[in-house]
Amino acid sequence: MTQDREQARRRVIELRREIEHHNYRYYVLDDPEISDARYDALMRELLQLEKQYPELVTPDSPTRRVGGQPREGFVTVRHRVPMLSLANAFDEGELRDFDRRVRAALPGETVEYVVELKIDGLAVSLRYENGLFVTGATRGDGETGEDITANLITVRAVPLRLQREIPVLEVRGEVYMSKEAFLRLNEAREEAGEPLFANPRNAAAGSLRQLDPSVTASRQLSIFLYGIGEAAGITFQTHFQTLSVLRELGFPVNRHHRLFNHMDDVVQYCRRWQQERFDLPYAIDGLVIKVNSLEQQDRLGATMKSPRWAIAYKFPAEQARTRVVDIILRVGRTGVLTPTAILEPVRLAGTTVSRATLHNEDIIRERDIRVGDRVIVQKAGDIIPEVVASLPEERTGEEKPFAMPARCPECGAAVNRPPGEAAARCTNMACxxxxxxxxxxxxxxxxxxxxxxxxxxxxxxxxxxxxxxxxxxxxxxxxxxxxxxxxxxxxxxxxxxxxxxxxxxxxxxxxxxxxxxxxxxxxxxxxxxxxxxxxxxxxxxxxxxxxxxxxxxxxxxxxxxxxxxxxxxxxxxxxxxAGVNMGRREAAPEGEKPLAGKVFVLTGTLEHYTRQQAQEIIQRLGGRVSSSVSKKTDYVVVGEDPGGKYDKALALGVPILREEDFRRLVGEVK
Missing domain, CATH: 1.10.150.20 (5' to 3' exonuclease, C-terminal subdomain)
Incomplete structure (x- = not known):
C-alpha cells in the first residue's frame, strides 16, 4: 500500500467518525458543535477521497446519503415481527375505556403508561446487523412492505452505524417532513406548475417512494424512532427504557414522551398538546399511549390488526365555516396563475384565516367552489388554510362559478395550459x-x-x-x-x-x-x-x-x-x-462574535424575521439555536402567539427577549 493511499485510508476513517459524531450531536442530542458550512466541508472532503480511492468506499459511509442511481421499481420485504396498526380513540371517554380494558386484563397490578407525540409521517422499519444499517422498509400491510433502503440512507438523521455493535436490531419509526420544508417544497412545486402535496405526511410518503434516491435526498426528511421489532443480543424491560436505549444507540427519539401511572394525567397531557401542537416545527395528529411494562404488553397480546396494550388518541380535525367573498388570481414568477379564495375572516387552528389557496382550476371544479359559497375550511397539516368543501345546500342562487380566464389578468396575454399539466400560465415573458x-x-x-x-x-x-x-x-x-x-x-x-x-x-x-x-x-x-x-x-x-x-x-x-x-x-x-457581493464572505473572526457560547430558543411569530433569518443572525454572531428550553438556555426570543416554550422559560427563570430586545442585542437597532 502506497503512503498516499494509506494516508487517504486513515483520513477517510477519521472523516467518517467525525461526521457520525456530528450527526449524533445534531439529530440525537440537539446540540451541534460545528456550523452547517463546516459539516458540508467535511462531507466534500470525504466525497473527494472516495472518488479518488473508490476501493475505500464502505456500506456505512455517510456519502451514500447523496442518492444513487434511479431504480426500476420496489421489491417487497417481509417483516420478521409484524408492524401492527393502532386502534384509535377520538375522545377522552374512549381513552378511559382503553384504561379500563387494560386494568381488567391485569387485575390488581400497577399499570404505567408512556405517552408519545404521534408524528404525522410515514411508518418505517430499519434493520441493523452487527451495528450496520442493512435494510429499510415501509409498513405496507403490516406483514410486508416496500424496500426503500436506498431512500432511507439519504435521510441524515438515520444512523448508518450504531454507537455499539448489536447482532440484530430492527427498529420502528416515523419519517416526517418539517412544516418549513413542506411549505418550501409546495412553493417550488406551485411555481413549477406541479401538483401540490396535501400535507407534510403526504409529502414525506411521496418523497420516500421515489425511484430516484437523489430526489429523496433533496426533500429534507427526518425521522423519530419509537419502538423495537426483532432484536438479538439486547433486551429491554420497559418501553420507557427502550426509548432511552434507542437514543444512546444514536437514534433520534422525540423528547416529549412522558411516563404516567394514572389515566387522569394521560388525559391532561393530551389536552395540553391539542393546544400546543401548533408551536411544533413538525406536524402531529395526536398522541400514542402504551403500557410501559413489556412483560405486561406480552400478556395483553394483540388482535389481528392492533395491539391491546396501545392506543392512538387522534386530535379532532379543526374546521370552521365561512364564506368565499371572491376568487382572485396571482401571477407568479414563472407565469403560473394561482387562484386564491378571499374569505370572511374566521378563527382556525390558532390564527385568523382570511384567504386560502385553491391551487388550480381542477380543484375548484372538483370541490364545486363558487364565489359567494358557504364553505368548510381547515388547515392542511395545521399549516396551510384550505377549502375542504362547499355547502351547496346553503346556496341562495347568487353564487357565481369560477372559470380560468383566456387572458392574463395582469397583461392581457394569452393563458396556456399544456396537456397533462394542472397549472395555467401567462405566456408573456415580459408580463x-x-x-x-x-x-x-x-x-x-x-x-x-x-x-x-x-x-x-x-x-x-x-x-x-x-x-x-x-x-x-x-x-x-x-x-x-x-x-x-x-x-x-x-x-x-x-x-x-x-x-x-x-x-x-x-x-x-x-x-x-x-x-x-x-x-x-x-x-x-x-x-x-x-x-x-x-x-x-x-x-x-x-x-x-x-x-x-x-x-x-x-x-x-x-x-x-x-x-x-x-x-x-x-x-x-x-x-x-453595483457592488453586490458575488463571492462567499469570510466568517467573522472569533473575537467578533458577541454571542459565542450563548444558547437561544425561538418561539412565536416574529415581525421582522423568519425563524431561519433569526437563526442565521444568531449563528453568524457565534450563538446556537436549540429547539427546546432547558436550564442551559441563555435566552428565549418571544414573538406573537408563543407556545409552551414561553411557559417553560418562565418556570425555569430563563431570560425572555421580546423582538425589540433581540434586535438591540444583535445590533439591528440601537
Missing part, C-alpha cells in the same frame, strides 16, 4: 406581474432581505418605469424614491440604506434571490459553498453540478439553463458593477 413577483422574491427576507421594499413600493417603481430587473434597484437615487406616493424623505433614505446593506449579503442569499427554477434556500447554500463565487457557479457544467450532494438532475439542468441566457448574465454583470 409585469412576473417581473413584480420576481422583484418581491428578490427583496424578501430569506433572499436579499431589503427592508422597506415591499409589494406596494415595488408596484410604484414599476409603474414609474424606474426598474426593469433586480439590478436596477441599485441604481435608484433619493429623488427617484422621495417622489413616490407615501414614501417621503425619511423612508427613501431608509430604503437606500437597506439596499446598500444588502450588497454585503452572503452569496447563497443572492443565488436564492435570483429565482432560478427549483433552486430553494438549501440548494442555494450548497451551490454557494461548493463554488464560492457567482462566476464559478455560472461556469458549472451539468455533470459537475450533479456530483454535489443533494443537487439532482432537475436542479442541475435548471442552473445550466439559467446561466446560458444572455439576459440573466447581463443582470448579473449589472449587480456586480
Amino acid at each position: 409585469p406581474a412576473r417581473l413584480r413577483e420576481g422583484l418581491i422574491h428578490f427583496a424578501s427576507r430569506n433572499a436579499m432581505d431589503i427592508t422597506g421594499l415591499g409589494p406596494a413600493v415595488i408596484g410604484q417603481l414599476l409603474r414609474a418605469g424606474l426598474v426593469a430587473d433586480p439590478a436596477d434597484l441599485y441604481t435608484l437615487r433619493h429623488d427617484d424614491l422621495a417622489r413616490l406616493e407615501r414614501l417621503g424623505d425619511k423612508s427613501a433614505r431608509n430604503l437606500l440604506q437597506a439596499l446598500e446593506k444588502s450588497k454585503a449579503n452572503p452569496l447563497h442569499r443572492l443565488i436564492f434571490a435570483l429565482g432560478i427554477r427549483h433552486v430553494g434556500e438549501r440548494a442555494a447554500r450548497l451551490l454557494a459553498e461548493h463554488f464560492g463565487t457567482m462566476d464559478g457557479l455560472s461556469r458549472a457544467t451539468y455533470d459537475e453540478l450533479v456530483t454535489i450532494p443533494e443537487i439532482g438532475p432537475r436542479i442541475a439542468e435548471s442552473v445550466v439553463t439559467f446561466f446560458a441566457q444572455d439576459e440573466n448574465r447581463r443582470v448579473l454583470e449589472k449587480l456586480a458593477a
Whole structure:
C-alpha cells in the first residue's frame, strides 16, 4: 500500500467518525458543535477521497446519503415481527375505556403508561446487523412492505452505524417532513406548475417512494424512532427504557414522551398538546399511549390488526365555516396563475384565516367552489388554510362559478395550459406581474432581505418605469424614491440604506434571490459553498453540478439553463458593477462574535424575521439555536402567539427577549 493511499485510508476513517459524531450531536442530542458550512466541508472532503480511492468506499459511509442511481421499481420485504396498526380513540371517554380494558386484563397490578407525540409521517422499519444499517422498509400491510433502503440512507438523521455493535436490531419509526420544508417544497412545486402535496405526511410518503434516491435526498426528511421489532443480543424491560436505549444507540427519539401511572394525567397531557401542537416545527395528529411494562404488553397480546396494550388518541380535525367573498388570481414568477379564495375572516387552528389557496382550476371544479359559497375550511397539516368543501345546500342562487380566464389578468396575454399539466400560465415573458413577483422574491427576507421594499413600493417603481430587473434597484437615487406616493424623505433614505446593506449579503442569499427554477434556500447554500463565487457557479457544467450532494438532475439542468441566457448574465454583470457581493464572505473572526457560547430558543411569530433569518443572525454572531428550553438556555426570543416554550422559560427563570430586545442585542437597532 502506497503512503498516499494509506494516508487517504486513515483520513477517510477519521472523516467518517467525525461526521457520525456530528450527526449524533445534531439529530440525537440537539446540540451541534460545528456550523452547517463546516459539516458540508467535511462531507466534500470525504466525497473527494472516495472518488479518488473508490476501493475505500464502505456500506456505512455517510456519502451514500447523496442518492444513487434511479431504480426500476420496489421489491417487497417481509417483516420478521409484524408492524401492527393502532386502534384509535377520538375522545377522552374512549381513552378511559382503553384504561379500563387494560386494568381488567391485569387485575390488581400497577399499570404505567408512556405517552408519545404521534408524528404525522410515514411508518418505517430499519434493520441493523452487527451495528450496520442493512435494510429499510415501509409498513405496507403490516406483514410486508416496500424496500426503500436506498431512500432511507439519504435521510441524515438515520444512523448508518450504531454507537455499539448489536447482532440484530430492527427498529420502528416515523419519517416526517418539517412544516418549513413542506411549505418550501409546495412553493417550488406551485411555481413549477406541479401538483401540490396535501400535507407534510403526504409529502414525506411521496418523497420516500421515489425511484430516484437523489430526489429523496433533496426533500429534507427526518425521522423519530419509537419502538423495537426483532432484536438479538439486547433486551429491554420497559418501553420507557427502550426509548432511552434507542437514543444512546444514536437514534433520534422525540423528547416529549412522558411516563404516567394514572389515566387522569394521560388525559391532561393530551389536552395540553391539542393546544400546543401548533408551536411544533413538525406536524402531529395526536398522541400514542402504551403500557410501559413489556412483560405486561406480552400478556395483553394483540388482535389481528392492533395491539391491546396501545392506543392512538387522534386530535379532532379543526374546521370552521365561512364564506368565499371572491376568487382572485396571482401571477407568479414563472407565469403560473394561482387562484386564491378571499374569505370572511374566521378563527382556525390558532390564527385568523382570511384567504386560502385553491391551487388550480381542477380543484375548484372538483370541490364545486363558487364565489359567494358557504364553505368548510381547515388547515392542511395545521399549516396551510384550505377549502375542504362547499355547502351547496346553503346556496341562495347568487353564487357565481369560477372559470380560468383566456387572458392574463395582469397583461392581457394569452393563458396556456399544456396537456397533462394542472397549472395555467401567462405566456408573456415580459408580463409585469412576473417581473413584480420576481422583484418581491428578490427583496424578501430569506433572499436579499431589503427592508422597506415591499409589494406596494415595488408596484410604484414599476409603474414609474424606474426598474426593469433586480439590478436596477441599485441604481435608484433619493429623488427617484422621495417622489413616490407615501414614501417621503425619511423612508427613501431608509430604503437606500437597506439596499446598500444588502450588497454585503452572503452569496447563497443572492443565488436564492435570483429565482432560478427549483433552486430553494438549501440548494442555494450548497451551490454557494461548493463554488464560492457567482462566476464559478455560472461556469458549472451539468455533470459537475450533479456530483454535489443533494443537487439532482432537475436542479442541475435548471442552473445550466439559467446561466446560458444572455439576459440573466447581463443582470448579473449589472449587480456586480453595483457592488453586490458575488463571492462567499469570510466568517467573522472569533473575537467578533458577541454571542459565542450563548444558547437561544425561538418561539412565536416574529415581525421582522423568519425563524431561519433569526437563526442565521444568531449563528453568524457565534450563538446556537436549540429547539427546546432547558436550564442551559441563555435566552428565549418571544414573538406573537408563543407556545409552551414561553411557559417553560418562565418556570425555569430563563431570560425572555421580546423582538425589540433581540434586535438591540444583535445590533439591528440601537
